[in-house]
Amino acid sequence: MAGKRKLIIQSVIGFGLIMLAAFLMGGVLAYLETQGQDITSSAGALWAVGGFAAVTMLISLWVGFKWMSSIDEAAREAHKWAWFWGGSGGMAVGGVLVIMASLPQAAAIHIPAWYSERTDPAAYAATGAFAMLTLMLIGYTIAWAWWWLGRR
């Protein structure tokens, strides 16, 4: 249990550091913009944010690995079950939306992009990916709770 407490503290510190790094990166980009640099069309800024996102994802995976290693087998089974059934369930719901969106009739539907009111292909791709991820996470959460409620 001491190991789990240590992991939770490390996770909170790690999350805090990621938030701090994101805040600093935002600050640096904002500062550069006030200095007259066009950040929104800078390829360097795009790759810098991409690199930061990649590092963040790697840290998240590492925390996930450490977390899965620290919990007991039933808790691990709950996560695996939830990932398969909840994730697949969420993907099935998203799949219906993907099929509907591929129909010619959907061309007339104006779906708001998820940030900056952008309506270019990249923004819509990000919106679709984010929507699918959200549905999978909702399914995951429901399936995880279902697994434990059935074993109370």
Place this chain on the structure above:
Amino acid sequence: MNNRLKVLRAERDWSQAHLATELGVSRQTVNALETGRYDPSLPLAFKIARLFQMPIESIFSDEE
């Protein structure tokens, strides 16, 4: 799968939390095991058998 975990624990006057600590699992896992709604892995089953100093088949049964 049925098991005698609850009886064996009660005989020793152990709480679920105590058994969980002994086995290195959570109390929720002990509860799931006792209610028969979660079947342990072989390593955990052996650990349980060692803790109670009994053969696995004396604790777990696949009979309904």
